[in-house]
Amino acid sequence: MTPTPAGPGRTPPYPHPVTPDLLPALTAHLKATAHTSDRTCHCPTTTLAAREDATVVRHAGTVAKAHAPDADPTELTRRLTVATRLPGTLLAPLTPAPTELRGRLVTHWPYGTPVDPDDPDAAPWEAAATLLAHMHRTPAPTAVPPMRGPAKAARAIELLRAAAPHHPAATPVLDAWSALPSWARDEAPMPDATTLCHGDFHLGQLIRHPEHDGWLLIDVDDLGTGVPEWDLARPAAWYACGLLAPDEWHRFLTAYRAAGGTAVTPDGDPWTALDVPARALTAQTAARSVTKAVAAGRPLDEVERSLVDACARMGSVSLSSPAS
Amino acid sequence: MQCPKCHAPMHTYNRNGVQIEQCSGCRGIFLDYGELESLTRLEAQWSQPAPPVPPAPQAYPAAPAPAWGAPHGGHHGHHRQKGFGRMLFSS
Secondary structure (H helix, E strand, O other): OOOOOOOOOOOOOOOOOOOOOHHHHHHHHHHHHOOOOOOOOOOOEEEEEEOOOOEEEEEOOEEEEEOOOOOOHHHHHHHHHHHHHOOOOEOOOOOOOOEEEOOEEEEEEEOOEEOOOOOHHHOOHHHHHHHHHHHHHOEOOOOOOEOOHHHHHHHHHHHHHHHOOOOOOHHHHHHHHHOOOHHHHOOOOOOOOOEEEOOOOOHHHEEEOOOOOOEEEOOOOOOEEOOOHHHHHHHHHHHHOOOOOHHHHHHHHHHHHHOOOOOOOOOOOOHHHHHHHHHHHHHHHHHHHHHHHHHHOOOOOHHHHHHHHHHHHHOOOOOOOOOO | OEOOOOOOEEEEEEEOOEEEEEEOOOOOEEOOOOHHHHHHHHHHHHHOOOOOOOOOOOOOOOOOOOOOOOOOHHHHHHHHHHHHHHHOOOO
16 A cells, blocks of 8 residues: 555544444434334334445434544534524534444434435525525634535545555546645645535535425534635536536526625636635545545446546646635 | 548547547547637637636626536536436535
8 A cells, every 4th residue: 555645633544443333333322312202113214324434324203423433522512513503504403412322423313305316407506505605604603623625635635545546547636636725635724714614515415304494404524614615616516527517507606696605706707716626626526436436446437537537637727716 | 530521530639628639631620519619718818817808798508617627518418317316415
């Protein structure tokens, strides 16, 4: 394995030691706490996610999430506080602080209906943009750590360097990454230290809940103060790489501006603001794609190649930045 | 692909982030949909570096895009059907 450069304070890349039997333990924990009565229930328990950085199970109307092995209890509690204090924007947790199970922090949430991945036309672009704009305009209700977007991108690049440094697609991705300003690579503080950001926005981060009219954002793991452009940059990157239709991008951007979002100017070309984070997220997504393809022993598919190709083109186009 | 005029093979080149096909025989150049506009925009950036070009009054649906973006703007639907579920729903 090739050693990876570790910056100051950089967390080591996954894989962390796997928590043994986390899924059955989390399932048993959730079944024991989801109902107020102690009658034996027959509700099914569903695994919603079982990744290295999160295990999520649902039982009846309750969801339990075991967070990443390196999650910090103080930071997570602050992020939960933000979720509690932004009703109508973020889904509020059922309990104000995480509990511990097998050495992992566990939080509890009401179950909500997610966006249907099989129905692209139903994706709530306007609602998503409006929620992000509201979040960006809301002063952080408590002291929160920095938004973790750049840290997540840096981790994806570290994993690519460790897993597939000699893959033909690694060079354009790593070149595109190294051309980014240091803050976007998590090697310097972000230029904005006050704006409240989600930090990991994508369509899997939206749910509907019966007690709330409309969509809500979920997942506070990467939430914090930082550069709000980051929250727009994933749809921007999808649009730039041809994965998102121009009219859907237009709807998202227009709704964000209409809701008074602060990441881009009210009109004009948004790319002066979005160029750097969209490049970073393209490189991050391309890095993850290459790492996954190598692990699975398969070639890149068409969508994955489109991300790598975009990285390759970045070298011939100089970076845009807001004239500030 | 083959040149539509002389049928010699065409080679792909990258000019400032725009993919163009040039015929190895007659040296003719083939541009896909949107590529001429991309080159024109790049030219405008070079000759007019200080203020950004003001947006056209009717910007929709030709929303601005970065020059490093996909050269085939019309192919998004093709990608989207396969990419949507996976890419748009994961970190």
